[in-house]
Amino acid sequence: MSQIVKMARQAEHADVHGIWIGEDLRRGSDVFVQASVAMLNAPSKVVGIGVTSPLVRNISTIARAGAALGEIDPARFRLGLGVGGLQDLVRLGLPADRPIALLRNAVQTVRRMWSGETLTIQDEHLDIHQFKASYQAQAKTAIYLGVRGPKLLRLATGIADGVILSGPMTYLKKAIDIVRRVAAKRKSQDDLKTVVWLPTLVSRRQIDQELARVVAATVIADTPTQVLEMAEISYEAVEQVQKTAQKRGYWAASKHVTDRLLHDFTISGKPSRIVEVFDALAGLGVDELVFGPPYGSPPLRSVREVVEAWARQ
């Protein structure tokens, strides 16, 4: 049985709100098929994709994959869009130019495809000519945007049904503040959901700590300068990690992850420590907290322990 089936079945019987599935562009399984498997194996839970990028898939594919998942249950599926991991995009030779226009157009186009409109759009990102979906989409399926940095946060808060945030705690506090201020100007404030997704790892052995540093190196290498500034982390503090990650990969870069950086970019430790951090984030008014990979080894046990610790709170 695949890991996603096991996770979904565990989630179905656990005290969790839903399942979010991230896309790994380098390896692994198709994120849309995984979402369908999760929805079918956890029929009482919401399932979200967090996130896929319009830079790596044709927008019509994203729309019809979302439509198919919405048909399984429109109230339970959330489509997450984002620019994509910076390192992955570089490796694939995909420039993330003008990300605000990219995501704004992607959200609008997916919604228009779902509404059955005949579309002709030609701009720097899209080339659609007299397209009309022949499926009947559930236009109410929620679209979330996974974004970082003030401009993208404002965009997401303005046009999406939900915002997915990730980053160091200092950054998250400021990001949530931006979201709250922009959300106040929305016509319907209640509709916007805020999700915080953090790389989390239940640490039991030395090797778990090493893995946590690799995860931190991966996240640091992908963190834009403006997020570092908002997090009050100097470029010098992460310079070695970013340079080594580019040249020699994340394992080599992990040697330069200091304890401070490890603490800022991941949540690792005992389940009780992870729950403490989650509790602090919940106090900031976040709607959903995501216990993100790599979880710890074995993953199912780690997830179960954190869920149980959360329930004891």
Next chain:
Amino acid sequence: MKCGLSLNVNETLQSIVEKSIASETCGLDYLWIADLPDQLYAPVVASKVASRTRRIRIGVGLMSVFLHAPRHLAMAMDALCNAYGDRFDMCIGVGDVQQLKHVGVHVEAIRNLPSRVLESKRKISSYLRKRGVDAQIWLGAQGPKMLGIAKRFDGVLLNYSKPTMIEWAIAEGHLMRKQGVKIGIYPPSYVYVKLRPDMLPLAKISSSVVALGAPRAVLQRFGLYEGLCRAKELVEAGSSIDAIVNLVPDSVLEDFSATMQATDLPGYVDSLGRLGVTHVVFAYPQNYSVDTIRELKEALDLASRPPH
């Protein structure tokens, strides 16, 4: 002979699942789930179908390698096989050129199409092999250039129904000499026990789409090009499907579809077997309803009975 049904994914998931269950109950070997830019994403539909069936093999595609990155196609197969077991095949190829144009994929500007398709196949197979996934990769082929690479695949699905055309395609691809390559056809089909006249226009539309998409060289070889010229012009002008189909001669049903009485099916299947065809996929409008699927089953039962 393995027999299957092609499913259209512009229907609701519920309808697709009902037809899938009917197909499995009828004992069909395969379901093929088409993938077009304006229809539901086939791998997700395949996942839903797999969750409601147990035995039937599920083919995904034709998936255009110019719409989907090979990595994504491989990841889709990986996810399906991991969740439901190794009962999935994938058919790849160029795809519907006109439909792809609507979503910004301009096939006419791409050079060396067969090499590009073959390279995609190599990448997909390599990825799946590393992940220990056992999935067959088929090629959807019609013209001489694509047929030229067919022997490098696990199987080839031909968009032909007429034995003379199938024989030509097999010879063009040097397929009889290549052991191990499965040969399948997936023509528009309407096999009936009791004729429903309202089904014939649907079969004609479907056959016309295949005929008008056929390479000019193939149409010329079989003396069909002149009769389709005017309709082809209307396709390029973007005319409505009704206007186009009105200009297509009715003989298109005979040339590009498997439309026949149930009693004629045994002889047809027998002739296909003699040519080396191993798979028949009955495409639209055979999948029109659960009733038309059951009629196909009755006809196939006739075909499998030993002769008196």
